[in-house]
Amino acid sequence: MLLTPSDGSTGGGDTVTVTGTDLGGATSVYFGPDEAAITGNTATSVTVVSPAGSGVVPVVVATAGGPSAPQPLFYIPPPVVIGVSPSSGPLTGGGTLVITGRHLLTATAVSIGGSSVTPTVVSDTTLQVTALAQAAGVAAVAVTTRGGVADDVFFTYVAPPSVTGFAPITGLTTGGTTVAITGTDLLTTTGVTFGGVPAAFGVISDTQVAAITPPHALGAVAVAVAVTTTGGSDTAPATYLYL
Incomplete structure (x- = not known):
């Protein structure tokens, strides 16, 4: 039989x-x-x-x-989903998401915000999928296996940031100046650079990030201030002047 x-x-x-x-x-x-x-x-x-x-x-x-x-x-047994990494990304999708949990070996489908994508089964505890393009917001991630469905984790689609300004606009070449950067969609900031050089930073809110300028070579020079989030990157309309 x-x-x-x-x-x-x-x-x-x-x-x-x-x-x-x-x-x-x-x-x-x-x-x-x-x-x-x-x-x-x-x-x-x-x-x-x-x-x-x-x-x-x-x-x-x-x-x-x-x-x-x-x-x-x-x-x-029914699947158990513990997390998804990264937990947020751009509206355009395209990034690889790693889903972790238990009893995932027979996974046949994953849906993100209701849109289905075929998973790559890495092991009984790990799946990989490619994020789909969607509108900004929180999307439920559901995993379907031969044992059932789990939909306990979420992925956040983040709009690209917009940097509108910063203050102060000048500082010493030795660095160490605290600069308040303002804009929108800054909550998932992952990096701030001054002239391409990474700066220490802290996220204050969705509209403000505080950064500490890195040192720069002697001489007056204007550099671009850029912010990168999980939703993308943007450069301030003005430049920062090292004195």
């Missing part, structure tokens, strides 16, 4: 077809100690709805001629 599929959810409810010979007039099908509901029967097949269960159980078909040889069915 052959079971199709040979695995199913611990919650039951899966359609399982048993194929073989002399199966006509099947009177019952058992999954371990539990009887399954027969929904179809021919001389070469029996279709049933699996009962709830766990582990590996023998499937036996009973007919007037006697019971069949048992065939194993593997019950798959």
Whole structure:
């Protein structure tokens, strides 16, 4: 005999077809100690709805001629999703998201904000998917496996930042000046540069970031101030002047 599929959810409810010979007039099908509901029967097949269960159980078909040889069915626990990294990204999508959890080996689909994408199964605890383009906001991440669905984590689509200004506009070449940078969509800031040189920074709010200027070579020079977030990058309309 052959079971199709040979695995199913611990919650039951899966359609399982048993194929073989002399199966006509099947009177019952058992999954371990539990009887399954027969929904179809021919001389070469029996279709049933699996009962709830766990582990590996023998499937036996009973007919007037006697019971069949048992065939194993593997019950798959429902998936558990712990996190998604990174947890935010640009509206254009395209980045690789790593989903971690348990019982992910039989994953067949992942949806992000309702849009489906085919996952790459790395292991029973890790999946990789490519983020899809979506509007700004929080999107639920749902993972579908042979054991069920998990939708306990979220991915945030972040609009690109806009840097509108900063103060003060000048400072010493030794660095160490605290500069307040203002704009919009700055909450997920991952980097600030002065003339391409990374600066220490702290996120105050979605509209303000505080940065400490890095040192610069001696001499008066104007440099660009740029902010990078998980949604993209933007450069201030004015330049910072090292004195």
